[in-house]
Amino acid sequence: MSEQSISDVLSGAFAGVCFRLFGHPFDTIKVRMIMGNSKKSIFRTGLDIYKKEGFKAYYKGMLSPILAEVPCNAVMFAVYEAVYRELCPYPYSNQPQFASWLIAGGVSGVAYAMVVCPAEMIKCLLQMQIKNIDNELRSPLRCVITLLQREGIRGLFKGLVATIIRDVPQNAAFFTTYEYTKYLFKQRNSSDDINFWQALVCGGLSGIACCLASYPLDVVKTQLQCEAALFKSQRKFRPLLMDGGVIMCTTHILQKNGIMGFFNGIQSCLIYYLIGCSAQFTGYYYAQQLFKQALPIY
Template sequence: MEFIAGIFAGISVTLSGHPLDTIKVRMQAGHVHSLSQCILKSYRADGFRGFYYGISSPLCSIPLVNAVVFGSYSQAAAYLGNDNTNIWNGILAGSYAGLVNTTVVTPVELIKCRMQAQSHNSEIGTEMKYKNSIDCVKKIVKEQGIRGLYVGNVASIYREIPGYAANFVAYEYAKESYRKLSGKDTVPTWALFISGMWAGFNCWFWSYPQDVIKTKLQVGFPIERGWDGGFYMMAKLIYKEEGWRGFWVGFSACTIRSTIPNGFGFLAYELAYEIITRHWVREPHLVNH
């Protein structure tokens, strides 16, 4: 049931968050560091459609990714005893979900980032090399083989594990805080939405520097790639050229992208799970209300 509900969460997050995710990627790629300028120049160069470059890849696959994440988290939580108020249980279950997720998320992220980084304006993006996501996959495989789809995989692992650990711990903590303050067992819709926003912020706050490194690797920055796929060398280069601020480029766009869409995502998950269990299955929710 968590798997199916996760699909609805993935669709919700993708549709509501992709435009700002595009801006985040373009800012991370190093073309424009100002949020307002990136939005304005992107619109002038590519129109409203440009904000949705590369959406076909995540729209077709992110629902599956979220299904894997929520399913893995619930599986780990059940193994640990379903004590969602225990922070260490949450960290372990969230970390496990993040680790499992890397098996499917790296190619999705790579295709998405390559498409999003493109623009008709060279000031804010790379040349228009790919017609669509399928064309992007074909050209990458032709040039680099299947391994080319897994560029940045180590960076994805470093991002997903702490990101999802923080994501689920923050979500459960926020819901539990509401219960204690209100004295009620049931968490209302608005509180689930706020809890999801808080979870999204924490997810990206604890994983954002790794995401910047991953994006630069995946959009094709020339770098020596060792056993870690260039993670250390890229981190060293960013720090040398931009200092610590370089690891937080685009976080202004990510703050919005990580909160509101994640609020919708968790809300969609909870509502979908409630409907599914009410009409088809009778069993307790692994992520307790």
């Protein structure tokens, strides 16, 4: 592995930890809003969680994704950087490279989905815990064991099709927005560097863009994965062709809640990505700057 690739992998791993630590409470609220199908506001949903289950409930299910964020983000950023360098070899052009950003972001989305799907499967099940839940789903390890016993390895990858469909446009919007806003700040600064606050803005805007680009698909994915807590005979969403249940789930949401059913919980998701991606890209940018000084790769 080249020194450039090592820099991409380690910076991506650090970015993933930053994202999860700052964003997870809002992800928990989002999942509760999606699965509860209630009309409560983000504030009311968050307050109910605190009153009934305490502060720790905001971090339910965080262990599996934070462990997964390290390899997942390492893969995502490394794949993005590798594909981008192939499409737009170093030294990078002084002009915006929208096509390269979109393609590299989309490819990184496929790679990310393949790695993150099992962790998101477990996260969704744990976030839906209530006090009288079956003990089989009380911990990440118990979730894994139960899913393997019920369905084998396929149980951990339920919702994979929906995850890939979600993550391709999500990552394309994510990286393109980040790169373009970073480009604008560099033009404004007449420099190749951006400051801390500009890095936060780049990350926050990229988070909002990727949320808006993919949220309806995230609702479908979440419902498919949370349904895995049920036995097969109790599930509503059957795979048609090889869609993993996406078509039936999409139809169900549309019939039950109309088009707005695909945007239930979006307020929490926007805050989740705004805060999480601000931390993620700021962590990534400064980790890259550190490696730029430490390694002879630039």
